Amino acid sequence: MGPVKGVVLDESVLFSVDDDENSTHLLPAAEKMLFRLQYSNLHVGISYKEGLCSQKGALIQHVAVLYTLQLVKLDVSCPEHALQATSSAWDVIPDTCIFVTSILDAVICRNICSKGWTVVLQGLEHTVSDMSGVTTIHKLQDLLITLSRLNKMALGDSVITVGYVMKWTREKDFLKRGAFPTMPTSNGLTFISIDLDLPLIPQLQTVDVVLHKATDEISSVDEGQMLSISKGVIFSEGMQQLDRCMKHLHYHLIDPLENIIPLLDRDAIQNILQDLDEINNPRSCRIRAPHYLKVSKFDEPDLVEKLNQAQLSLPAIVKPQIACGVSNAHTMAVVFKMEEFAELPVPLPSVIQEYIDHGSIVYKFYVLGERVFYAVRSSTPNAASLLLSSGNKGSSAVIFDSLKSLPVDSTTSLKSDSDEVKLDLDIVTSAAMWMRGKLHLTIFGFDVVIQAGTGDHVIVDVNYLPSFKEIPNETAIPAFWEAIQSSYKSYKYSSKQDNHQDSTSHGG
Numbered sequence: 464m465g466p467v468k469g470v471v472l473d474e475s476v477l478f479s480v481d482d483d484e485n486s487t488h489l490l491p492a493a494e495k496m497l498f499r500l501q502y503s504n505l506h507v508g509i510s511y512k513e514g515l516c517s518q519k520g521a522l523i524q525h526v527a528v529l530y531t532l533q534l535v536k537l538d539v540s541c542p543e544h545a546l547q548a549t550s551s552a553w554d555v556i557p558d559t560c561i562f563v564t565s566i567l568d569a570v571i572c573r574n575i576c577s578k579g580w581t582v583v584l585q586g587l588e589h590t591v592s593d594m595s596g597v598t599t600i601h602k603l604q605d606l607l608i609t610l611s612r613l614n615k616m617a618l619g620d621s622v623i624t625v626g627y628v629m630k631w632t633r634e635k636d637f638l639k640r641g642a643f644p645t646m647p648t649s650n651g652l653t654f655i656s657i658d659l660d661l662p663l664i665p666q667l668q669t670v671d672v673v674l675h676k677a678t679d680e681i682s683s684v685d686e687g688q689m690l691s692i693s694k695g696v697i698f699s700e701g702m703q704q705l706d707r708c709m710k711h712l713h714y715h716l717i718d719p720l721e722n723i724i725p726l727l728d729r730d731a732i733q734n735i736l737q738d739l740d741e742i743n744n745p746r747s748c749r750i751r752a753p754h755y756l757k758v759s760k761f762d763e764p765d766l767v768e769k770l771n772q773a774q775l776s777l778p779a780i781v782k783p784q785i786a787c788g789v790s791n792a793h794t795m796a797v798v799f800k801m802e803e804f805a806e807l808p809v810p811l812p813s814v815i816q817e818y819i820d821h822g823s824i825v826y827k828f829y830v831l832g833e834r835v836f837y838a839v840r841s842s843t844p845n846a847a848s849l850l851l852s853s854g855n856k857g858s859s860a861v862i863f864d865s866l867k868s869l870p871v872d873s874t875t876s877l878k879s880d881s882d883e884v885k886l887d888l889d890i891v892t893s894a895a896m897w898m899r900g901k902l903h904l905t906i907f908g909f910d911v912v913i914q915a916g917t918g919d920h921v922i923v924d925v926n927y928l929p930s931f932k933e934i935p936n937e938t939a940i941p942a943f944w945e946a947i948q949s950s951y952k953s954y955k956y957s958s959k960q961d962n963h964q965d966s967t968s969h970g971g
Contacts, residue, residue: 465559466617469506473564487519497530502638503645506553508533611669626657626670630679659701672715672951681788715954729814748887750920753817761804778818783810793865803860820845821912829931832946838933905950
């Protein structure tokens with residue numbers, strides 16, 4: 464069998480019938496499966512038989528339109544004819560197509576397999592799995608594992624199977640952009656979702672590397688460990704088990720959990736960014752971290768003195784030390800007067816950070832392996848404008864959620880030539896590569912603002928595995944694939960070198 468190029472799902476594996484109401488429903492597991500297949504770059508169809516009730520027939524038509532499926536009407540006595548016609552219409556050879564069902568008998572299985580199709584039977588009750596061209600799955604969620612295994616059998620080491628872990632809303636965004644195809648990419652990658660609620664070992668047996676957004680899997684943060692975020696972050700049981708499996712089985716994880724921990728801690732990442740002076744030179748703009756101060760309480764008697772020592776003056780922006788994983792990690796405030804610290808709702812411990820006047824423009828940079836991209840976005844107003852627009856005439860701090868209600872100056876033109884000229888792309892690219900080496904990360908993003916007056920380029924935020932949706936898909940997605948492939952090959956090379964050194968030392 465060749466790599467899978469076409470899939471027909473029989474309606475028997477997609478729908479359930481409510482006997483009490485005599486109605487048909489799409490199974491919850493089928494919704495995710497169909498969405499993933501819709502963006503898999505595979506040909507996908509849904510088969511049905513004549514004589515369906517009107518409600519079920521209408522539902523099948525609706526699902527076909529919703530998920531861009533080809534309708535395949537089967538003759539019960541000889542379904543192989545319709546399947547053969549379908550592969551011809553798709554212009555693919557039959558031995559790259561699979562038919563997924565839960566109701567076929569042995570004779571019909573043989574007839575379908577005789578035309579070159581592979582039959583996947585859902586349900587352990589079937590006893591024909593020893594037939595050539597037939598395989599079984601226990602649940603519909605196992606189908607992607609089977610597709611991955613079949614592709615691996617057909618393509619061998621020429622394909623790199625990437626398992627990925629992230630929340631469903633984020634996965635959907637990546638799928639829609641064509642980032643996670645089941646059909647191998649131009650550089651030999653194929654993607655499969657890993658479900659942390661299912662047994663991990665069978666899933667990991669089909670993959671070569673795992674990409675994750677572990678921040679989606681933070682279950683809690685131990686406030687008693689806030690002086691050391693790395694000790695206080697508690698990942699979900701599934702993520703912890705995945706991490707253990709990856710280390711025990713020597714799989715490559717993009718990126719190791721310990722590498723992303725500094726990005727969860729605003730104090731830790733600011734401390735790392737203080738060393739940006741290493742790459743500054745007199746012939747270019749200065750790139751730096753903002754001045755900042757970590758505080759465990761806002762009523763410290765010597766807070767003014769500490770702010771002065773940290774080269775901080777008001778206004779300043781106040782952020783929680785924990786950057787994600789808890790509900791109020793994005794509750795922030797811009798403080799204009801010292802007395803505004805008294806009842807500030809920002810969680811403690813916090814980071815008080817320099818508020819930088821930057822012409823309401825932020826440059827969002829994305830590092831995908833060795834490639835660096837950026838987009839220009841509207842940002843918060845300069846301090847004086849923010850004070851006027853807040854409507855409180857300076858009587859209180861400006862409180863906001865940075866994910867929902869970030870105060871933005873909508874009057875700023877993003878097309879201004881003068882703004883574009885200010886950006887020193889060379890120094891920011893150097894900083895991107897410096898951070899890549901310092902943090903040992905494959906895919907990350909950071910925000911840069913340019914300080915009015917000084918021209919300093921200031922990195923105000925760093926995050927792991929961003930969506931990079933501001934970058935056109937035709938540019939970003941191939942770079943995304945290239946970054947994953949390069950990381951995996953580098954890992955394989957390092958592992959080979961380590962194994963060689965071990966064998967040499969033992970031989971000596």
